[in-house]
Amino acid sequence: MVEKHRTSPTVDVEETDNIDDADYWVVAWIYIAYGVIIFLGKIAEFFAFITGKRYVHTPKGYAPLFVEFEYFYQRRLYGRIRDCWDRPICSMPGAWIDVMLRANKHYSDPLLLTGEKKRCLNLGSYNYLGFAQNEGPIAESVVESIYQYGTFTCSSPSDIGTTTPLRLLEQETARFVGKEDALVFEMGFATNSGSLPALIGKGGLIISDSLNHASLATGCKATGTKVRVFRHNDTRHLEDIIRESIIQGQPKTHRPWTSILIIVEGIYSMEGEILHLAEIVRIKKKYGCYLYVDEAHSIGALGPHGRGVCDHYGVDPADVDILMGTFTKSFGSIGGYIAADKSLIDHLRQSTFAYVYASSMSAPCAMQACAALRVILGEDGTDLGQRKIKQLKDNSNFFREALREMGFTILSNKDSPVIPLMLYNPSKIARFSRLAFERHIAVVVVGYPATPLTSPRTRFCISASHSREDLEWALEQISYIGDKLNLKHKKKTFLFF
Template identity: 50%
Template sequence: MIAIPYLTALTTYFSYGLLFVFGQVRDFFRKFIDWWSSSNLQGYAPICLGLEDFYIRRLYLRIQDCFNRPIASAPDAWFDVVERFSNDYNKTLKLTTKTSRCLNLGSYNYLGFAASDEYCTPRAIQTLKKYSPSTCSSRVDGGTTVLHNELEKRVASFVGKPAAIVFGMGYVTNSAILPVLMGKGRLIVSDSLNHNSIVNGARGSGASICVFQHNTPSHLEEVLREQIAEGQPRTRRPWKKIIVIVEGIYSMEGELCKLPEIIAICKKYKAYTYLDEAHSIGAVGKTGRGVCELLGVDTADVDIMMGTFTKSFGSCGGYIAGSEELIQYLKYTCPAHLYATSISPPAAEQIISAIKVILGEDGSNRGAQKLARIRENSNFFRSELQKMGFEVLGDNDSPVMPIMLYNPAKIPAFSRECLKQNVAVVTVAFPATPLLLARARICISASHTREDLLKALEVFGRVGDLVGIKYFPAEPKKLQEEERLLKLE
């Protein structure tokens, strides 16, 4: 739970209120000034309507230059950001031919595989020449190659499960799998801060949905006990199936899930555990095997393991790993497997090669070095930010570290000032986060050098003072304890 200072909460509410009032006033006068230029067809309702449309027009467009910034190079530690300009107060943005070389603190390039790699890249290029960019078919038709079969075997072995199935898109992995596994008479118990792909997948399943307080095992147990006691709505019959869904690392919080406690509760109440490791697989653990390895959890205790290849492996797609019975069932029933085009062969080869590097099968120790470096970089950067007085969310070892901004005016201010000083950051606001909890989400990579991180800290220090986001200077005792723990590790 984030404790927001009262003054910060008050000024943030006031800022949003002011934006809302000015937006309503502008809309009111616009009805009279621009009525003759209305593009709505006679008799038709506006195609865009409601508070969502208002939010986009009157709040988001003011700062849209801080989002969707195009890049003109691989998302390595440094990349080229294309400059844009607007002649109509940010309603539209036009590209220029100029680029800025910026330090990349926004991409999910945790192990540095997204850039050219001495082992992975030549093999991906060779595969491109042999197989072409796409299979142009679904898996059940002509879209399964020997690479797809090898990839599924390697993923299953890597995460410690009997079998696995891969998909061409990480988001679809959650949103398409849950409707297949769940349905009427089933219960989904989901963490309150789970990813949107889980939320939409759960809604589309037709199952009953309950939410428990973020990363709070005690509340999870209360929800399970209550739901089991009450049973299904109206009929009060026992639930046909209960599944608890959590994430390994929460993408907007940078927190590790309390997996051992959650698994113990699931076993107690006979509920299945669904673990989304999109941001943790490959990024944490001694050998990159995710939160199970990091927290000492036997993967046999996790019923369904989900992950993506877009973060640590420098590719695309996602996977589900579990029992052979589960995977076989998904291959016969999941629309994403039956109807969607299979993952691109060069992308599949990139993942296979990245796993080989992580495991040292390329004949080097680069994989171990990358894992050690991302852990060292993440803990160093987090500690330094806290020393500087920033409010940083998340846990040690997590490469995701949100810096709290709160006020809507500080979202564009922080983003634009960092970009001026050649540091590219990702800012996140409502609806991706609660209204009051706007933040900058920093993603650390193994490809970052110590000099890169020191430059970022120097820039953040100046911008943090200018924008006024150093909310909580760290307590000396807490910092000493963290430094002691880091030295022991």
């Protein structure tokens, strides 16, 4: 089997040892399944039209506000299985959660709470290090900050919204990731979408990984500059694009680019793959580019000290111009940050609308992230942080390899806590989710438009709060579901480079 996205000849084999690919017959059945579903949906649309029950898409005389196929997909495909998403919980997002049950009489009716709840093993939250809890020293420091600072600020940090916990968090974050200074935002999505326009403008070039997060894509569009995309994690293709872009220069004028910015992620959230950082740093230095790394899923979860992808590969943080991350995953809080040289951070404080025009992060949330940082660093006087980092790594590798041995198709690199299991057939999206829920496992299933139309999957997120017994029990249930849905596509994977 040929691996699609790992084509750079400079990448070591051990970095690409865990990416499975689909057999051709599996891909063929995907298209057949979608053909059947769309055909039946169109028949239903036809009968709805002749019986006068057709949905009114666009009022007469008005231009359409949406794409016809997307509306058809949402109504006839997603609408029938929407009970598999947005399930509310009534507990902390720890290893086990209480899920509130919902029901409706017809798939088009709204889902209503029944008043019942179900205890489930949580394999879907981003609580990588298990800091999302309501007891212990971290929770106590958060409660104390509420009494001292209140629960919100009602002002931007550039005005009067900078609190002591917020500034302390910025300093601790910069020290943690190895940069001179850091800027903290109240929202992770806005950290990317609102800051990129302040980093590059007319005459610049952005080169972005094809599977970058929507927040990065939104930020790239907002810059108004030229954007080129390279194949996912393919450093050879990246270098080809950079070389060609430098030779050709800007469109029409062919003048040199004012700057070239490479944008990548530490761990890709839908694939669980880890960035080839060392190779990209080499390319960036060779051609004089700037490098922006989104560490939303890798900060706290990768590296022997939890410092992210630089720590994982032993790369000097000074070789990465801009390190972005969030506090919503490993730290159990909200918001995001950008860490870089002080001169760049000073520029962003005055120019990014995600900071200047947004409310400041609340003091309790800043204290939560700051206290979690200190635990990871061991500055709380314990080794709890190191034990959590090791537990997360052991749990992730154990769970991933066990799934592979069962014969599932897995997209994930070693040490990554994000482990996607490929479903392929669209009819299995809801079936997998419902069977897992029946067996008291809460999972996240993902389909179009979050993934390509032919690549639906379930995405497991492993936590340090999971015990080995929890994972072994979950594997037994998942193996049963895999047999029932015929998801064990292979028993052994061969990769050629």
